[in-house]
Amino acid sequence: MSETRPRPIDEHLPRLRRELDLVSELLVCLDFDGTLAPIVDDPDEASLTPATEAAVESLASATNVSTAIVSGRRLADVRSRVDAVSTCAGNHGLELVRDGSRLVHPVARERTELVERTCRALETAVDPIAGCRVENKRLTGTVHVRSVPSAARPVVRRLAHDVVDRIGGGDLESSTGKRVIEFAPAISWGKGDxxxxxxxxHPEGTFVVYVGDDVTDESAFRAVEPDGLGVRVGDDRPSAASCRVRSPSAVASLLGWLATVGDGLVGESGDRSTREIASKTE
Structure with a gap:
């Protein structure tokens, strides 16, 4: 799917109303950092704002809506930050919990020791660089550079890619996101999967909305578009998402709309058809 500049969400609401009026269920998948929670210097301090927390709780309790969190964080980490949603995918989709069952990608499970060795080597390599932190997420790893002086960030990126290539030996791959360098098993699996x-x-014909803000969310946008709706958080740079909102606070407003107006539209056509058939047979 080609990338275009996503348009403001308001321009898509008429189409979204029409789509929701024709389906029996809505599935809303949400990234965490930069989407539900504002980006902060210390990732451990990231949290939902009261408005977003209320919107997520409202959406999670809506009658015709299923809600899921799809994050780059470890599954246990993201679940501890969003109480209202029971379906969560962590480590960019490599681990998932649904209906009380936890699934882990088998190749990722096999390469946890390789991720561990890479994290240890990276900690040694970047130790002299102020503000740099290596996070071992067991199935994947992240080098955080948000607090690193801008002049030193290219050095960190080069070191990180070199260490991952040297130790991973083709079994790990690295990528660059918003002020992070991430590495994971070199397998064809991501948030979109x-x-x-x-x-x-979910039932055939379920309408899927995905909201995210980073490079790793692009595979999820491609997975839902054009039959569903991808919503990019941020500016209008080219994306596989067809629409955008400006910030996590705007995400809260969108979720509130989906929980009230959207939930009211979903299933209406089916209900009307049932009522019409019943009236004709009375």
């Missing part, structure tokens, strides 16, 4: 997996256990 997790979203597709979640969609597959």
């Amino acid at each position: 997790a979203v597709s997996l979640l969609e597959s256990v």
